[in-house]
Amino acid sequence: MANDAFEDLVETFEFLDDWEDRYRHVIDMGKAMPPLEDALRVPATKVDGCASQVWLVPHISNGVFTFRGESDAMIVRGLIAVLLALYNEQPVEDVVRIDAAAELARLGLNDHLSAQRSNGLRAMVERIQQTAAAA
Helix, strand or coil, rough: CCHHHHHHHHHHHHCCCHHHHHHHHHHHHHHCCCCHHHHHHHHHCCCCCCCCEEEEEEECCCCEEEEEEEEHHHHHHHHHHHHHHHCHHHHHHHHHHHHHCCCCCCCCHHHHHCHHHHHHHHHHHHHHHHHHHHH
């Protein structure tokens, strides 16, 4: 059920042989994201359950889900970029049906993230899916 952007990411991960290269790629993806304006870093956009500071700003227009995000930790910023590849520009009804755990497992993230990072990633996915479900 993944979109083209996420399938491209899966292919890139398959090409990168070791986890350190994949880890660097995730960090580079985060660095490439535009920063979130300070005015959007407010309690309403902050994601609870993350060890680092995380803000997600969703937007739904014409039935299409998009979001922007930010974190004070480089790897978490990269994980936001991974979630952008998975969820951004998707029909809102598809967002709630995406099995994020299964899709992210294709990247091998579960095997290489600390428990705190995994919990934070789950919290971000829950926020995205709750927002889409409420739409």
